Amino acid sequence: MKLPTSACLKCGDRLDAVTATHDGDIPEPGDITICLRCGHQMALTRGLRLRELTKRERRNQANNQWTKFVEQQRRIIMEKHKH
Numbered sequence: 309m310k311l312p313t314s315a316c317l318k319c320g321d322r323l324d325a326v327t328a329t330h331d332g333d334i335p336e337p338g339d340i341t342i343c344l345r346c347g348h349q350m351a352l353t354r355g356l357r358l359r360e361l362t363k364r365e366r367r368n369q370a371n372n373q374w375t376k377f378v379e380q381q382r383r384i385i386m387e388k389h390k391h
C-alpha cells in the first residue's frame with residue numbers, strides 16, 4: 309500500500325508503505341503503522357503523514373494482538389535482510 313513518502317519519526321528511515329490491519333483495507337487517518345527498521349509505532353494523519361501515537365493509542369497498542377503479530381513479522385523480515 310503506497311503512501312506519501314514520510315520518514316520514520318524515530319530513526320528517519322524512509323517509509324512509503326503501510327501494512328493494512330485487515331485484508332483489503334486502505335490506509336486511513338488514525339491507522340497505526342510500524343517502521344520496519346526500528347519498530348517504532350506511528351499513526352497516520354489526515355494527509356496520511358506520520359505522527360506520534362497519543363498516550364491513549366500507545367496504551368491500546370500495547371495489548372493489541374495485531375501489534376504483536378506485526379512486530380513478529382517485522383523481525384522475520386529483518387532477519388531475511390541480514391547478510
Ligand SMILES: [Zn+2]
Pocket residue numbers: 316317318319320321343344345346347348
Ligand atoms: Zn524507524
